[in-house]
Amino acid sequence: MMEEKKPILSVKDLVVNYGAIQALKGVSLDVYPGEIVAVIGANGAGKSTMMNAIMGAVPRASGEILLDSKPLPSKSFQVVKEGISLSPEGRKVFAPLTVLENLDMGAFPISDRSAIEKQKEDVFELFPRLLERKDQYAGTLSGGEQQMLAIGRALMAKPRVLLLDEPSLGLAPIIINEIFKKLTEVNCQLGMTILIVEQNAKKALQLSHRAYVIQTGSILMEGRSADLLHDPEIEKAYLGGKK
């Protein structure tokens, strides 16, 4: 059923080089409207590189990135304007700014003040903990709160596709569960399309509808997440054997 629709975000044969190192060797993937798509892979597989290439934060050597079948511009600020936001790896909240100011930064491309306020309310409804800490400096938040802020900040731009780079990184399992539950909410209630990359393969496969497995810069496998979750190969390589 999903395959009948056109993909909202489409990556075709994406190649990215860092000097002599080829970090992405022709990666292709599709994300359909309303979907959660996960990309799982080990350290150094090229997950963050792919996200940064979509955002225009690292230059691409070749390949295409399409949003609604139209080529995505190459500069970050234009990509955000087109409707793609990233919650970056390691959260990267602006430590010396308050929670509110961080959210305002997320809404930078939006000029309508009342739309920004409305968006802030939605983010606070999703993460009430941020509302309690709205005047606190982001640097003084806990790791989990900083991750919530990073996601909230990305939502502020009202993206059409939300990119998440390892939202589980360095967090306790109980916080990871809380955050992933919110992501399901964002997807179901707001209809937000999400592309998530994760090392935590199990959580990512449980959250997503479809998934890709990336290894040293190439897509190794793709399929429905529910199937991949029970694939013996995947279980052995990414889910830590039998559980």
Added chain:
Amino acid sequence: METFIQQFINGLSLGSVYALIAVGYSLVYSVLLFSNFAHGGFLVIGGYICYFALRSGGMNIWVASFAALVGAGLSAIIVERLAYRPIRERTPVTLYMLIASMGMSIVIENLFVVTIGGRFRALPPVIPTNPVNFFGIATTSAFDILSLVTAVIFLVGLQLFLVKTKWGLAIRAASYNLKTAGLMGVNVNRLIAIVFFTAGLLAGVGGIFLSVRYTLYPQLGAITTKAFVAAVIGGLGSLPGAVIGSLILGLAEMMTAGFISSQFRDLVVFGILIITLIVRPTGLFGKSVGEKV
């Protein structure tokens, strides 16, 4: 006591002009993480625009100052566009920009030497310098009070810009992490242009007052060394630090001149720098210990 009050006011006045220069220099440092040695050039450009607008253009001081500030700001944008952007688009190593800035500093200085000569020029007496009796307790000059007031107005203006506006917020975010600010949808090149314009404009204000204080010549920009020292004392990249450091330097210089000897001014300035670097290497308000050139 009278000398003390007099030198105190003069010290604040000189320090506040240093602050205008140090704050812009610090602002650039905080976003691009290199010491822009061409910063003094913006000050000289502002001074010469004001000079020629008054002398040859016959404009009044308001128009001439306005032209000087805008001109200094635009020249800063041009320097960034020509010398720094090509580098930062190719490499994250900021040392190359520092070296380029030393080159641009020499270029600007010599452009003036070659085109209009190196002689000392005095601005026409458009800024009052007559003595003023300060509430009957000390005598100071109208010039000192005027430059102090002007500097405070511009520093408060900068603060309002940074705190109250969208681009001000973006600059504060970028001075923490430029790359992440770019991911938020900020046009990074435009942000950097705004930062350079602001830094150049503030240097231009300083340039006009310094031209009156010391006369105008192509090497006047060298005085920026004092502002660099002030910024390092305050903590590189910190704007409050740059202001406090500048006031400390201005006061120290004027107190030394008033009570010891004018010849010891620079000795005291660098003495304070050395003591600060030994006792608190990050400066008064500095946080991270990185390369500070």
